[in-house]
């Protein structure tokens with residue numbers, strides 16, 4: 001057999017995983033509009049568990065209802081009301097001996113800024129008119145990123161929504177959001193502290209729902225990666241500059257989750273260890289593999305249980321979610337470079 005370890009069991013932290021097949025996070029737009037696990041989403045995870053995966057990582061899941069809402073029908077763990085529906089999905093996945101981690105996420109500058117601006121209003125309207133969400137998404141054309149590729153939608157948004165737009169949160173005042181040049185605002189220290197509390201509280205809810213661990217989404221150009229990358233983090237305080245400072249936010253979140261959930265609750269970090277700015281003509285900018293490996297080693301020293309190695313951001317998007325025209329396994333050298341330097345398990349996704 002070419003891969004003799006594939007069907008052998010292993011541990012992530014103290015959690016046994018029955019084989020080495022991991023389904024990485026994929027947002028599929030099947031959650032209820034309010035962010036709770038829906039029947040179709042639970043059934044989707046159950047089918048993947050039936051298929052035999054050892055570990056399933058849920059889609060990116062928001063940690064607050066203000067500026068972390070980034071697309072329609074996405075999962076949320078921002079409130080206790082999300083615990084019970086998640087528990088149902090966890091039980092169904094567990095029935096096949098598969099483990100489930102929830103990926104916690106904040107989009108930062110990758111947000112479509114209409115979401116933070118209108119979300120609270122929308123939530124209230126949805127409580128009054130049960131069919132409000134259907135109407136909202138029909139009128140706005142969904143307003144996820146693909147909808148923003150439609151010139152008519154963008155024009156409609158500019159005309160009607162502009163007065164309602166709230167800027168996205170980012171580490172520092174670096175220009176605008178690369179999605180259609182939308183406004184951004186640098187986070188203040190109190191906002192950073194609030195954010196840490198939100199990640200920690202969300203992890204606590206994931207644990208209460210009986211899930212097996214959490215993954216912090218510090219890849220693909222979202223907020224946690226924006227703090228890590230010297231390209232997007234130009235802060236001059238203790239959260240910017242040196243590698244230690246750029247990693248501080250992630251460290252404080254990890255420390256908080258450990259305190260809240262204990263040492264037996266695995267923490268995964270999905271990390272872009274290479275941003276590939278050289279591919280778009282900015283050689284040497286952003287995270288390059290050498291620094292990515294250093295970050296991985298720091299994360300291991302912070303006490304995480306597994307590293308999920310990925311790459312890219314929205315500026316170099318095809319390197320985080322590549323078209324199938326890329327060679328199979330083309331970026332496995334990234335996972336290998338990390339695995340050579342750490343002792344904890346390493347996950348790789350790259351057109352395998």
Ligand SMILES: Cc1cc2nc3c(=O)[nH]c(=O)nc-3n(C[C@H](O)[C@H](O)[C@H](O)COP(=O)(O)O)c2cc1C
Nearest residue numbers: 024025026027059060270320321322349350351352
């Ligand atoms: C529809 C879709 C949604 C995705 N959503 C997420 C996500 O929420 N979080 C994440 O870390 N990666 C996400 N990804 C990236 C995948 O986890 C994976 O890294 C990527 O598809 C490449 O791996 P593969 O070749 O095994 O598919 C998404 C990919 C796809 C195709």
